[in-house]
Amino acid sequence: MAAEPAISAAGGTARALAATRRTLSLIWSSRRGRIGLSILVVFTLAALLSPVLAPEDPTRDFGSEILAPPSSDHLLGTDGNGADVLSGVLIGARVSMAVGFAAAIISGVIGAFVGVVSGYYGGWIDRTLTAIDDWFLVIPFLPFAIVVATALGRVADDWPGGRVTLLIIVIGMLSWAGTSRLVRSQVLSLKERQFVERAKALGASPGWIVRKHILPNVMPLVFANTVLIVSATILAESTLAFVGLGDPLRPSWGTMLEKANDSGAVATGAWWFFLPPGIGIVLVVLGFTLVGYAIEEIVNPRLRERRG
Amino acid sequence: MTEPILRITDVVKHFPVRRGIIFKREIGRVQAVDGVSIDVRKGETVGIVGESGCGKSTLARCIARLHDVTSGTIEFMGRDITNLTRNEMRPIRRDMQMVFQDPYASLNPRLRVGQIIGEPLVIHGRGTEAEIKARVQDLLDRVGLNPEHYNRFPHEFSGGQRQRIGIARALALEPKLIVCDEPVSALDVSVQAQILNLLTDLQRDFDLTYVFIAHDLDVVRHVSDRVYVMYLGKIVEAGTGAEIYGHPRHPYAASLLSAVPVPDPVLARSKQRIVLQGDVPSPLNPPSGCRFHPRCPRAQVLCSSDEPQATSFGGEHLASCHFPVARWPLADPADIRRPDPAATVE
Numbered sequence: 001m002a003a004e005p006a007i008s009a010a011g012g013t014a015r016a017l018a019a020t021r022r023t024l025s026l027i028w029s030s031r032r033g034r035i036g037l038s039i040l041v042v043f044t045l046a047a048l049l050s051p052v053l054a055p056e057d058p059t060r061d062f063g064s065e066i067l068a069p070p071s072s073d074h075l076l077g078t079d080g081n082g083a084d085v086l087s088g089v090l091i092g093a094r095v096s097m098a099v100g101f102a103a104a105i106i107s108g109v110i111g112a113f114v115g116v117v118s119g120y121y122g123g124w125i126d127r128t129l130t131a132i133d134d135w136f137l138v139i140p141f142l143p144f145a146i147v148v149a150t151a152l153g154r155v156a157d158d159w160p161g162g163r164v165t166l167l168i169i170v171i172g173m174l175s176w177a178g179t180s181r182l183v184r185s186q187v188l189s190l191k192e193r194q195f196v197e198r199a200k201a202l203g204a205s206p207g208w209i210v211r212k213h214i215l216p217n218v219m220p221l222v223f224a225n226t227v228l229i230v231s232a233t234i235l236a237e238s239t240l241a242f243v244g245l246g247d248p249l250r251p252s253w254g255t256m257l258e259k260a261n262d263s264g265a266v267a268t269g270a271w272w273f274f275l276p277p278g279i280g281i282v283l284v285v286l287g288f289t290l291v292g293y294a295i296e297e298i299v300n301p302r303l304r305e306r307r308g
Numbered sequence: 309m310t311e312p313i314l315r316i317t318d319v320v321k322h323f324p325v326r327r328g329i330i331f332k333r334e335i336g337r338v339q340a341v342d343g344v345s346i347d348v349r350k351g352e353t354v355g356i357v358g359e360s361g362c363g364k365s366t367l368a369r370c371i372a373r374l375h376d377v378t379s380g381t382i383e384f385m386g387r388d389i390t391n392l393t394r395n396e397m398r399p400i401r402r403d404m405q406m407v408f409q410d411p412y413a414s415l416n417p418r419l420r421v422g423q424i425i426g427e428p429l430v431i432h433g434r435g436t437e438a439e440i441k442a443r444v445q446d447l448l449d450r451v452g453l454n455p456e457h458y459n460r461f462p463h464e465f466s467g468g469q470r471q472r473i474g475i476a477r478a479l480a481l482e483p484k485l486i487v488c489d490e491p492v493s494a495l496d497v498s499v500q501a502q503i504l505n506l507l508t509d510l511q512r513d514f515d516l517t518y519v520f521i522a523h524d525l526d527v528v529r530h531v532s533d534r535v536y537v538m539y540l541g542k543i544v545e546a547g548t549g550a551e552i553y554g555h556p557r558h559p560y561a562a563s564l565l566s567a568v569p570v571p572d573p574v575l576a577r578s579k580q581r582i583v584l585q586g587d588v589p590s591p592l593n594p595p596s597g598c599r600f601h602p603r604c605p606r607a608q609v610l611c612s613s614d615e616p617q618a619t620s621f622g623g624e625h626l627a628s629c630h631f632p633v634a635r636w637p638l639a640d641p642a643d644i645r646r647p648d649p650a651a652t653v654e
Binding site for chain 1: 416
């Protein structure tokens, strides 16, 4: 028998590991999940190992040949500056995925917090938070993000991580509204459940009830939703980078597309420059979406039944 | 007579019904509990019976202070707990626990049995991890579950086993009073008996007092020393089990009892039944006078205007009726009809 998983921290970690393993095997059991997970594993490995795998530094090593087609020297040709496109794609994967992940985590944390507080406490707290939530839901994402990222661009250059950090914060701050709405509705239903009433009858404080009874029951939902949001945040990062708000020192796939566009790669038919980052974006977004749906199916039993 | 451990006096619980988006105005009140007084003495079991929607569960929640009462007082162990804050209630909750109706919904599916039963101990800071674990295993054993099942999840148990978990949890803090809100209604008949016997054994062993809420007359009779019959937020009849089941005085109580099936076909054929028409009226707009009058076969003009006061029928037997049932068992239709057919309410 496992020792006191009820309270001990070691038991908690072991349990979390077991839960992760169980979730992964459940995702793997659906076809979508299998495809999505495979794509993500390949790209995550590529991104993590990019400093080792990339033959050259795309921000420094500029060769003499610009827009050269794929050859044995440059497997994916060179870009408008004569840098190696393959290296760019590998390094870009790291930036794109890091921004996507970090922004989605910020959005998940804010969304879960706002949703739980607003749903559990109700009253004027709920009304205020819902109003803020509404505001974030209706503001047009792109113009707002462009304005904020432009206004703070100079300041962000001095931050650790530079403009990439700025993009993470801007995108994260702008994408939690849907999550909090979802969590709030779930909490509204959970707090009326008998086990919550029972905890109140035991004399539990609201903090205890939220920690022990509400959060564990909304976390799977937040998790599934956050994985789906990663697709959106990666796309958002690419968009902002494409309009020139990326960090030139830390080029992402969006930055590459911007450069490809600027150097006339599309017009001259230099497909090796714009196709690889474009395909990268599409595949990673697809991967996160597939895995997100697979998790959603696990979390939401109604969807599982529909599958048969 | 022993001092009551729980004394409820004129408890009223109205739920306001509001309409409007910004300026909410009250458009009515659901009068769920309307002036209920109950005494519970130490060591006894008090049953509360009534149809769905008569306010039994609301009353239970008022006792456990899960609802704030609209008016009236609740005294527990000699202390007025009606207006205590959540923090002031905490020490009192050790002595008053609840067992809930639905053994599926009342257990958090994401917690293990050990965590569920140990939760009250952790909340009230009783002992170290190891002590709590030992106590939980002792409790599991006490309610007839295997202490080895400490690490299982609720979904691995049957309905009856889940209710045992609920009972173990209620026992964890060694309470004096347990409010059981329909503890066996969701269970199969055979399992009901086991749970009822368990409750009786625990009462003997731990010197417990129960407030037992149910809609099943036989269940209440089986466990209760005294019984209160509720209708639409009010107590209509009260007494010992023998008094009420031996000769119900209120036509509502009589109608409930006459509906209980008799296993003897000869007796069943000769039996007279009071068959009630219609549904329980809305507690949003309860009938005037005696709340039972629109459905009562004995109602007269008086019943729709004057609310009957509780009248004694000897011993502890009280009923609130202008025209109580005179003869029991009901032998012929005249026992049911209103005493004077000329004075009709229409």
